[in-house]
Amino acid sequence: MANYSDIRGYRVKYLSSDPTLNSSTEGQVWYNSTEGVLKSLVQIKAWSAAGNMNTARTRIAGANSGTQTSTLAFGGLVQPSTNSNATEEYSGYTWATGGNLGTSRYNLGGTGTQTAGLAFGGSPPGAGISSTEEYDGSAWTAGGSLGTARYFLMGAGTQTAGLGFGGYTDPPSTVYTSTEEYNGSAWTAGGALPVAKRDGGGSGTQTEALLSGGSTPSIVATSEEYNGSAWTAGGSLPDTRASNTNSGNSSAGLTFGGQPTGTVASTAAAYDGTAWSSQPSLSTGRLRGAGAGTINAAVFFGGQTTPGTQSALTEEYNSNINAITQAAWASGGNLPTAKTYGGGTGIQTAALYVAGTIGPGFPGFTNSMESYNGSTWTSAPNYPVAIVGESIIGTQTAAIGAGGYQQFGSYPNATHSYNGTSWSTVPATITATGQNASQFGNQGAGIIVGIQSDPPATQSWDGSTWTTLAATTNTNHTAGGIGFGTQTAAIIAYGGSPLTSQSESWNGSTWTTGPNVNTARQELGGSQNSPQTSGLAFGGKNPTTIATTESWDGTGWASSANLATARYQVRGNAGSSGSSALAAGGYTGSFSAATEEFTGEIQTVTASTLTTS
8 A cells, every 4th residue: 555655745643732723724634642533624515406497597686795594586588589577585495485676677686585575677678777676585675776777787885885887888889987885765876986897797795895807898807806995916817707607705705607818617626816817617518697605605697598598597616624533443431351252232322232152162152241332341131041142132221142052062043132231031932043144133122133044033122022024035044244234224244155255135024236335344332223225344354454445335345444463253332334344353363352443434524614625
């Protein structure tokens, strides 16, 4: 296996605490010595499909100071060329009909939020519209008129601190530099743009607005920032574009879609207050749509894909930092006595280790039982018989035990029930299951897949009696495999005799062959109280003792963190998922008392704070 330093060019850092999640740690790997775990930092950025708008339309406006999960779409042009007064409200999942605009219009400016929206300007006619409308979450009412009627203008801010800038009228063909500020009732002049522009991306607040791209009338790659009184030049976009859409502000903004010369853009770019950087592309390129949100969580809706083809598509953009704690085994409390070949069940913080052997041969067989509380093993009521390899199903306070191997070569079919304080005898299995059977389920609904028959018998326990069900497809003994799941949905991984890597899935009535484990082995341990969709297999021999761990996600097996100590006949068999398990005892060349606790990979997701995101 290659060293990390050979791949990345530097060593894994050894830190007592996690570093700050920012651009200096993106892509790095470090070892947290306080927690004793390996961690890494990755940034996930992607667009994903969301619910379509109810009406496909282009040249629309939106409440661009809204959020990814709460915004508005209003106005626009519906196929083939109908002005729209429709409003739709976005919940983060679906669109719902809102109150209609008083004036049907398209190419309008928009800003605000879902419950306090602002619509202004637009067309037709060619001279543009000057009227403003305010939305209260259900209906639009008239507001103060723009000083200059126009369309293709951009907007930013809120209903009571809004901004309208740039725009166009024809005839005569005029592109504007003028900015107007809205106070909730009237528009007044603000600082002029350094260059007349129309049809660009606008977003932000009245004191921190961002304008990206647009036409002068040539399509440009320039951007501008507004500070509440004046516009200044910002960084250049990676490419020219107009009819694009923004989210965020002049310190942390995003632009997406639009129209570079002669094409429809699917690309996106992010702004950090100084420079623009390319970001993941939209699934479907569009122009003249609308949007809302931030640099890390944006939404884009409507627009057109080609001239005359309106769109109802909605896409959401997310940029997150994932701090990943790698899967690992850590030391737990030792068993009071070194043990192997016993039975186990429960979860990582509440487990049982039942019977087994503490020494060579029959004299070493024991009926002792131990209980684990997440840190310490303590003695618990003895199992009724000294035995090895028995099947234990259930929890720390409600379990059944069956099968196993006793002195003098006998394979009993006796079954015992545990109530948390004592064991009692209940109806026996129909067929002797032998040692190292696979088992799963609970005290009232369990299954044992035994090895003393070919193919191995499946026996189901309903809390009072055993029933024989369909045999496995494998015709060999299971010989120390593992299983996890429920009485109606489970999987087993064979140990095999001869050795096999086969696994099989159970649907409550039949077995079907599943994906092979990556490493064939026998006498392994597993998280038998896991669901069918998330489990763990660990340790074993093939024929040498191994530390290999594999996780199951419901469709396939994947390598995970190895046990610290290679061993077989490892028990504990406790675990509630593929992310939490317990391995106790076992044989390493000698009997072991060691306990190890497994914690699966953990991803801590936060909104991106990277300055270049």
